[in-house]
Amino acid sequence: MHVEIDFPHFSRGDSHLAMNKNEILRGSSVLYRLGLDLGSNSLGWFVTHLEKRGDRHEPVALGPGGVRIFPDGRDPQSGTSNAVDRRMARGARKRRDRFVERRKELIAALIKYNLLPDDARERRALEVLDPYALRKTALTDTLPAHHVGRALFHLNQRRGFQSNRKTDSKQSEDGAIKQAASRLATDKGNETLGVFFADMHLRKSYEDRQTAIRAELVRLGKDHLTGNARKKIWAKVRKRLFGDEVLPRADAPHGVRARATITGTKASYDYYPTRDMLRDEFNAIWAGQSAHHATITDEARTEIEHIIFYQRPLKPAIVGKCTLDPATRPFKEDPEGYRAPWSHPLAQRFRILSEARNLEIRDTGKGSRRLTKEQSDLVVAALLANREVKFDKLRTLLKLPAEARFNLESDRRAALDGDQTAARLSDKKGFNKAWRGFPPERQIAIVARLEETEDENELIAWLEKECALDGAAAARVANTTLPDGHCRLGLRAIKKIVPIMQDGLDEDGVAGAGYHIAAKRAGYDHAKLPTGEQLGRLPYYGQWLQDAVVGSGDARDQKEKQYGQFPNPTVHIGLGQLRRVVNDLIDKYGPPTEISIEFTRALKLSEQQKAERQREQRRNQDKNKARAEELAKFGRPANPRNLLKMRLWEELAHDPLDRKCVYTGEQISIERLLSDEVDIDHILPVAMTLDDSPANKIICMRYANRHKRKQTPSEAFGSSPTLQGHRYNWDDIAARATGLPRNKRWRFDANAREEFDKRGGFLARQLNETGWLARLAKQYLGAVTDPNQIWVVPGRLTSMLRGKWGLNGLLPSDNYAGVQDKAEEFLASTDDMEFSGVKNRADHRHHAIDGLVTALTDRSLLWKMANAYDEEHEKFVIEPPWPTMRDDLKAALEKMVVSHKPDHGIEGKLHEDSAYGFVKPLDATGLKEEEAGNLVYRKAIESLNENEVDRIRDIQLRTIVRDHVNVEKTKGVALADALRQLQAPSDDYPQFKHGLRHVRILKKEKGDYLVPIANRASGVAYKAYSAGENFCVEVFETAGGKWDGEAVRRFDANKKNAGPKIAHAPQWRDANEGAKLVMRIHKGDLIRLDHEGRARIMVVHRLDAAAGRFKLADHNETGNLDKRHATNNDIDPFRWLMASYNTLKKLAAVPVRVDELGRVWRVMPN
Known part of the structure; x- marks a missing residue:
């Protein structure tokens, strides 16, 4: 039960509206813009009220705002999805369950055919027999039927490694297993696996017996005997311990288990049995014993062999839908409506055509031009015939001068990838040159067989028969790793687009038709314009974005399975929380007129991109460290400006002696660099681009920067002018610019302004992120707001505006431990424009500030910024949208209560693994x-x-x-x-x-x-698990008025023997007569209490049941709280509040819930 309440100093969520809240009713004509800052585990938001001025809306007042914190679905240490650990554990349980079930079925079948006794005691008596010896003997001698069953049962216990082509190529350990299996096949020769292991087992048994006899002699005090006396006592002890059986002597012991040897992160094996080896042995045993037992029939063989060796086929991977022509039916019914694998020959051709038609020749200082169709056809032919083609080779092929550059060329990309599928299959030891001579239909059929066939032997046999390959070549082709991943288009769309790209011309009639033109001519809407359909509330994202996810389509399934979901758990959870917040706002205030949204980098990037970004940041930090050391030699501070000057200086040339001013040609030494003679120049004027990133900056002589003014390089120096006695030579400037990084060279072109506009211009670049998440978010939010009134803002822009308006200072500015380190790293690697104070990331409310800045970022503001840039002082002068904006925000932040998503489900890890x-x-x-x-x-x-x-x-x-x-x-x-x-x-x-x-x-x-596990028959516990985290703590008040608590373990909470709220009844209910429940607290819950003379809402970060207390922190505190707690109070005032159950009573504690809009509700015990 929840009751909405007002606490001193806390808002109910709408008390700081700038307008009369009675006016804000659902369906009313009140206009407002919603600003959203969506991160990996946070959602900051703010509403700004709008006033219509002409054809646009202007923000005029502050509305409600808040922050929603939620788990990101990832392990905090490794960053991997929690679903991975769950999937691994679930897989282990399934394998174990299937093994147990298979063993039961096998025992039943063996009993059915009289190969095992029906009596359990008689079956246990067979366990003393050496199975390896039985497996060896079964090939040459007649065994009793039950001994044959014992040997067959042992085959099932370890039935060998089953190779699967579709997974082996992606798992390095499987490669080690294959090598070990190959060694085993060589070592055992023509022997069966049972014979080979029997001999190894006997050698090991011999050594084990030697050790046991020696130990017995020591116990008897006879170990000192020598000569004949030792031989006699040795023989006597051996016979007493092991009977008359004599084992062959061996020089060294050998185990029969395949054990991994770990070296670093790599595993290796001495040998490893395979399923085929076990199957061959099964056939040999059956052939050797079938003549001696009437029950060993063909029927018995079929049933028993199926039980032992049956392998479930792999589930097909879930493939996304084509972005142009998506399927409306399941994959089996419409495979061409799903994304094509990159291994498909047509997908390779589509990629090559796309890059070739997009290729441009750049002559620095003169501009760029697209290749003619004849030129790009030459490039296509070269790429189809090779694994890769270097750009130097393309220059030769197209007869271009050595200084010419391509738009796709960079320091990190020296070549274009060719037909990767053809390059791998045309290997000399595979299809060789014959592959490229196959007609496309035959190539497609072969690739399809390679992709679909799981069994390697089956594939090799097919290749030998259908493709006339010898065994070695067929095996080579079968083990070829084809290109991984999928194209964004399906085969239906590719088949329509590729012919147009091959034969058609672009709109200029000279260049070949590119992807966008071809898609349009094929009848596809590449831009995916909005349909205009809108709903009253946001639905589950998979229901609205049906082309982006793949679901079962079964209405009986949960919505995530029915409609599908994104595999990235962070995006899935984030969009779910976005839906909850937006829908609550719609319920209270009506649909937003406009929406502005920003995504954090962590949410936008893939795992590979995150890893690459981390590597790039480490490289930048290492470089900045070296630059700081160099600056120290000259007595200069390692501030951001000096570090940037060093970076731009290094970009001029690899050799310091060749580093010259691009405009004047004067050499710039490091001493000169750090003097006032050298300036930082924006290549394209900031007023034109709003681009203050290093990509738009170079160093130059200060006087040249003054001569250039607010012009492009070509506009300022293209006529080779003489200015104030300084002569500029444009040809020399263009030649020096060719040595700059690729993302700077085009800015020296004569048509740089047109090129910038062609790339979208500054408005489009600032308000239209083009990443997949930005596109999907606009499409999703378009369910409730006109998509044309939704824009995505890049983080660098909000960072600059936050600093310019002094909003960083609204939150405590202490040098918080664990926060300033991040800020320094951020400053060292950022491309943002300017900073005014360090953003306090130790306070969740900074997400709300970002939400507001995002809401205020629109076209009107960008035009004002462009006109307000002070080129001489390199500063923006940006007035806030209304005079009291900063004060209004400060008042709102003081009242704001951060909402934390509760987690009260009993699902979870029942106990620790050990x-x-x-x-x-x-x-x-x-x-x-x-x-x-x-x-x-x-x-x-x-x-x-x-x-x-x-x-x-x-x-x-x-x-x-x-x-x-x-x-x-x-x-x-x-x-x-x-x-x-x-x-x-x-x-x-x-x-x-x-x-x-x-x-x-x-x-x-x-x-x-402990969680004890008892024997089901006797009820006696034989093992236990550590209980792990508690599910909750029930705080109760005794008859004497004292508060106490009892933890409920998650294992107990899942027991089915108690009330409706939790499935396990804690002991305090029976042990304390007259006691009553005060609150039930889970980790992450919120408690309101009176502390230090004020009302505080605090998050329960730890249920410390052993000490009888909770570990609390204010709702807005974040960061590494343990580290902050241990930091000197002068640096960071944060301290944990350790509150015992009785202390909570003294502080008048009550459990509360803060909903998505920041409204506080008391939670009543039940």
């Missing part, structure tokens, strides 16, 4: 096991830490390992390396002469924190 055994106290003298721990678990020896070495359960083994580690440490050997030495077989330690792989470790844990 299973622990129970330890029984020792009766022997010495260290008692219960003193070191009441649980025991098994762990790989090389992964132990120092503390775990001292908790090895076996006292003798503990001493050996500890002593070994101490000796190696004196030699400077790391702990992991010292422990890894113990894995190798050695005679130094008779206790584990075959090597030590795992040890059992003791652990202490309170019984309350």
